[in-house]
Amino acid sequence: MEAMKIMLVDDEERFLSTTQKLLTKKRIDVVTAASGAEALETLNHKYIHVVILDVKMPGMDGNETLKKIKRQFPLVEVIMLTGHATVESAIDGLKSGATDYLMKPTEIDDLIAKAREAFRKRLALEEKILMAQSRKYMKSPREILKEAEKPGQ
C-alpha cells in the first residue's frame, strides 16, 4: 500500500518540530508549514494525502486556507485542529469540506488515528476516480459495434 504523506500546518514552530519528530518515529512521512500560504505553496509541488490544519493562525486563518486547499486540491483530506474546542468552529470547518476535526490539546495517537482514517478515505476516493477513468477507455463489444455503424463520430 502507498505510504501516507501528512502535512502539518500551524504557526507554533515547536509544535511542528516536535510533532514531526514523533510522526517520523512512527514512520509517517511528514512535512510542515508555518502558515496557510506556505501550505498552499508546498501542495503545489508535493504530493500530500492529509493536511492537519490549525484553525487559528495569523494572516490567512485555518478556515480560509481550508477553502483554498479544497478549491485547488479537492482530493486533499483536511483535518481541522481547533483550539476553540467548540463544536461550532468545528462545524464551520466540516461545512467547508474538512474531513474531521481535532481539539487542542490532542493526543498524538488520536491525531494519527484520525489521519489514518482520512488517508483511507482519500485512497477510497482515488480508487473510485481511477475506476471511473478506466471506464472511459474500457468499452463493451456492443459499444464498439455501435461506434462502427456511425463512422462520422
Add this chain to the structure above:
Amino acid sequence: MKQNPYAGLKKVILAGMILVPLIPFILVLGIGYYYFTTSLENNTIAAMGRIVYDHRQMIESFLMERKADLDFILNTRTFEDLRRPENLTQVFKNLQKGSHAFVDLGTFDENGLHVAYHGPYQLSGKVYDQAPWFKAVMKNGFYISDVFLGYREVPHFVIAVAKINQGRQWIIRATIDTQIFNDLVKKVHIGKTGEAYLLDAEGVFQTERRSGGSLMRKDPDRPKYGPVHEGIKTFIESDAHGEPFLYATTWLKDGSWLLVVRQEKADAFKALRQASYLIVLISVLYGAIIIAVAFFLTGHIIRRMERMDQEKDQLGEQLIRAGRLAEIGEMASGFAHEINNPLQIIKSEYALIEMIFADLKEKGEIKESEDLAELEDSIDQIKLQVDRCADITQAILQFGRKGEPVAKDIDLRSFIPEVAGMVANKAGVHGIAIEQEISGQVSNLHGDPRHLQQVLVNLLNNAIDAVIARHGSSGGLIRIESGPAGSGHVEIKIRDNGSGMSSENLKKVFTPFFTTKPVGKGTGLGLSVCYGIIDKIGGSMAVASQENVGTTFTIRLPSAK
C-alpha cells in the same frame, strides 16, 4: 448609615403630613374663636348694659311713683287738712294701700317744724330747718335723700315734696322702707354671681350688696367707678379682693346715686370659657389624630420605600453579577483558548519524551534504577497535569460558549425523568431517594436539550454531593419539581436535604472558579456554566440555601411559543 436618608425623608414627610392639615385647622379655629369670643363678649357686655338700664328704669320709676304719690296728696289736700294727725293717719293708710314702701308720713311748715307725723317714731314738734333735706326741698320743690341715720339712728331715706298753697309753703315727707327698696334693687339675678347695688356719690352703700357690703358702709372700690357720667358704662375691673368683675354702672337721681350691676368675670364669661375648653379639647383630639395618622402613613411610606430600594439594590446586584459573569466568561474563554496552544506543545513534548524513553530502554542505553522510576513518575505527572489543565480550559470554553445552541421543543414530563435516570444509579448507591413532581400543566420549553441536560445533571450531582456530605449513605432526599410559573414561564426546582451553604458561600455560588470541594475535585465552573447556559436560553437561575437544612435551585425558563 443607610438609615440616614430615610430619617431625613421621614422628618420631611411627617412634618408635611402634620403641618398641612394642622395649619388651616389652627387658622380656622383661631379665626372662629376670635369672632366667637368677641361676639360673645360683646353680647355679654351689652346684656349687662341692658340689665343696668332696665334696672335703673325700674328704680327711677319706683322713686317717681313714690314722689307722684306724695304729689297727689299735696295737690288734693291742704296744709290745714294735714296738720291734723288723724287726717294724716287716714292719708297714710290710703298710701299704704298703694305701696307698702312707706314707713311714715309727716307734714312740715315752711320753718321746718314737724307739725304732724304718722309713723313708728315720736318726731312731732322737731324742727328741721337746718337739715340738708329741708333746705333742698325748700329750694327744689322735692327731694329724695340718700340713706342716712337721722334722729332715729336707723338707716333710711326720705322723699319730701313741697308746695306753695294759699301763699305759704308746706311740705310732706315720707320715709321709704329701706328693706323693700333694698330688695327691689337687689333682686337682679344674673348667673350665679350677678348682683346690683346702689352707692351714693361718696361710695357709701345705699342698698346692701349680696356678696358683702352693708348699708351705710363705704365701698372700697368707689374710685374705680369714676366720676359722674351720662348713660351706661361697662368695664372689667378687679375688686378689693382681686377678683375680676364685669361692671355696668349708671348714675341716677341727678348724679347722686350710682347703680352698679356687676358679675364675676369668670361667671359672666362662663360660656366663653366652656367654648375655650371645647376648642382646646377638639384641638388636642384632632391634633392627636393628625399626628397618629401622619406617623402611621409616614411609617407605611418609608417602609414601602425601603422595600423598593432594597428590591432595587437586589436587582442592581443581580445585573452587576450577570454583567460580571459575562465579562469573566469572555475573558476566560480567550484565556483558555490561548492556553490550549502551549498545552498542545507540552503534550507533544511529553509524547516525544515518552517515545524516546521507550526507545532508549529498548536499546538498553539506560538502565532501570530508582532515579529512572522517579523520572518516569515525574513525566507521568506532566501528562496528568496537562490533562487536568485541558479539562479546565474545556469547561471555561463551555462557560463562555459562543454561537447559537441547537434549539428544540423539550417536553419536561419526559425530559426530567430521563435526566433523573442518569443519576439514579449514583443516588441509589448512596441511599438517596429522588422524588419527582411534574405538573401536568407544564408547557414545553424551547432550547438545546443537551445544554439543559448538562445543567440538570450538574445540579443533581451537586445535590448528591451535598446530601452525602450531610447524611452519608442513608436519609438523603432530592426532590425535582416542575410546573408553570406564570407569564409564559416554566419553573424547575431541585431541592435537597444536604449540607446547605453559608450565606457567604451562597453569594459566590455562580462565580467562576469558586468551589468548596477539595483541590482537583472540582473546577468551580459547573454552576457558572449552568448559569451561562440558562441565561442564554433566556431564563434565570436562583438559589436558596440554609446550612444543615438543604439547598434549592430554581430555574425559570420561558416556555415554547
